[in-house]
Amino acid sequence: MHILIDNKSGTPIYDQIYSQIKSQIISGELQENEMLPSIRGLAKDLRISFITTKRAYDELEKEGFLYTIPAKGCYVAPKNVELLREETLKKIEDHIDQILKLAASCNLSKDDIVSMILFAMEGQE
Amino acid sequence: MHILIDNKSGTPIYDQIYSQIKSQIISGELQENEMLPSIRGLAKDLRISFITTKRAYDELEKEGFLYTIPAKGCYVAPKNVELLREETLKKIEDHIDQILKLAASCNLSKDDIVSMILFAMEGQE
DNA sequence: TAACTGTGTATAATGCAGATATACAGTTTA
DNA sequence: TAAACTGTATATCTGCATTATACACAGTTA
Numbered sequence: 001m002h003i004l005i006d007n008k009s010g011t012p013i014y015d016q017i018y019s020q021i022k023s024q025i026i027s028g029e030l031q032e033n034e035m036l037p038s039i040r041g042l043a044k045d046l047r048i049s050f051i052t053t054k055r056a057y058d059e060l061e062k063e064g065f066l067y068t069i070p071a072k073g074c075y076v077a078p079k080n081v082e083l084l085r086e087e088t089l090k091k092i093e094d095h096i097d098q099i100l101k102l103a104a105s106c107n108l109s110k111d112d113i114v115s116m117i118l119f120a121m122e123g124q125e
Numbered sequence: 126m127h128i129l130i131d132n133k134s135g136t137p138i139y140d141q142i143y144s145q146i147k148s149q150i151i152s153g154e155l156q157e158n159e160m161l162p163s164i165r166g167l168a169k170d171l172r173i174s175f176i177t178t179k180r181a182y183d184e185l186e187k188e189g190f191l192y193t194i195p196a197k198g199c200y201v202a203p204k205n206v207e208l209l210r211e212e213t214l215k216k217i218e219d220h221i222d223q224i225l226k227l228a229a230s231c232n233l234s235k236d237d238i239v240s241m242i243l244f245a246m247e248g249q250e
Numbered sequence: 251t252a253a254c255t256g257t258g259t260a261t262a263a264t265g266c267a268g269a270t271a272t273a274c275a276g277t278t279t280a
Numbered sequence: 281t282a283a284a285c286t287g288t289a290t291a292t293c294t295g296c297a298t299t300a301t302a303c304a305c306a307g308t309t310a
Contacts, residue, residue: 012267012269014269019229022230026231039286040286041286049269051269052269055268055269069287070288071275074287085231088227088228088230089231091223092238092241095220095223095227096224096242097245099220099242100246102217103217108217113246116217117221117224117239120218120222138299164255165254165256174301176300179256182256195306197256199255
């Protein structure tokens with residue numbers, strides 16, 4: 001498994017680990033029931049405390065992306081991932097609805113909104 | 126002027142003052158160029174430091190809801206449509222940020238998002 | 251001049267976030 | 281069975297941002 005930690009980026013270490021594993025699970029790069037690296041082993045690789053890797057794993061477990069068998073290891077959860085994706089899509093749609101209402105209230109055109117979004121995207125990456 | 130401070134609520138005092146005055150300005154309860162209570166007077170009424178009321182006023186001024194004449198007082202700014210428009214734009218930007226975070230969490234591409242938005246727009250009108 | 255107005259700088263208190271060490275308990279394996 | 285691994289639980293340290301504050305200052309008014 002590949003995890004890259006960027007110390008310069010403002011985002012906390014546990015968060016970087018969390019995000020990278022999460023996207024690897026969602027993308028299928030990590031398969032169902034596949035064993036993840038142990039929190040200690042990964043911590044050793046990354047030269048950080050295992051408490052930090054544990055925190056990342058805890059987050060992922062709380063959201064249902066992995067399950068843990070104490071004293072054995074952590075495993076990629078079976079794909080209710082699709083479900084989570086659906087939920088995320090719904091949330092996005094809700095936000096879009098909010099945006100459209102706000103836009104209507106101050107006479108913003110569709111093009112205006114699209115260009116706002118494109119601009120925000122460029123700023124992000 | 127009526128301001129109620131709820132010490133039990135988690136929101137900071139300066140924020141409660143800010144919100145209440147702002148909505149009174151927007152609703153028209155406070156009229157254009159009307160003089161607001163002095164930061165010291167209001168602070169005395171509420172039994173807090175005047176620095177706290179000042180902070181609320183500073184926020185409101187920064188957003189253009191009031192203007193200040195040093196050594197005289199603070200006054201309700203003339204109602205500005207542009208101002209409300211700016212506020213709306215900020216809200217929209219917040220929603221966009223949320224969307225981009227959600228999209229990243231399930232590996233949605235930019236194109237996916239744009240087409241979701243275009244689809245929602247067609248559906249609306 | 252006394253009593254008011256807002257301003258600016260500096261500071262205390264508080265809480266939260268990030269990262270950690272250490273001691274613990276169960277499982278595997280040699 | 282002992283060594284080496286797995287994850288767990290508790291307590292702590294540090295740094296930073298937020299909240300709220302005091303006080304000395306400067307202009308206005310009556």
